[in-house]
Amino acid sequence: MGLLVMILGLVLFFAAHGFTTKRKARAQAIARLGEGTYKILYSLVSLAGLALIIWGFAHYRSSGWIDVWYPPKAMKHITLALMLPAVILVVAAYMRGRIYATLKHPMLAGIKLWAAAHLLANGDLGSIILFGSFLGWAVYDRITLKHRTDSGGPPIPVGGVTNDLIAVAVGVVAYLALAFAFHPVVIGVPVIGV
Secondary structure, rough: HHHHHHHHHHHHHHHHHHHHHOHHHHHHHHHHHHHHHHHHHHHHHHHHHHHHHHHHHHHHHHOOOOOOOOOOOOHHHHHHHHHHHHHHHHHHOOOHHHHHHHHHEEEEEEHHHHHHHHHHHHHHHHHHHHHHHHHHHHHHHHHHHHHHOOOOOOOOOOOOOOHHHHHHHHHHHHHHHHHHHHHHHHHOOEEEEE
């Protein structure tokens, strides 16, 4: 049951996010609904999808676990190491500096790294579906970005090295919080000593 709910959540979440890649259809929807209504609907569908993903995955983990393969313990350490740059890349998407200017889409790079890292450490069916979906979507979205003719929004100024230093500092703090507070408490899986 949990796996099906998670999959429904993934469909909803990625349907909303995938729709944004269809720039002509998105522009028509905004013209019909108005920008504010479109953003509210987009947010509600995304949040509903995210809630179903979280609830479904939690339920799956507690009562429907299906092992597909058994990753070596070393993979958990590799995942832990890869998560630091993944978090920094996500922060760099908002603290635009040289990292942003070099990668152009550090958020998608961070999501790809996060998903790939978690695929290395998790061999169960639910994790493969969850992280594989996010990895697939990030790859798809990056490809569509190369073919878009519009910028998608007003340009945000790009700063210099100071923004990169802030992104790294905030990324390290966020990484430590995620790894040692959020992950064991909310996800229920300690990142060290597993």
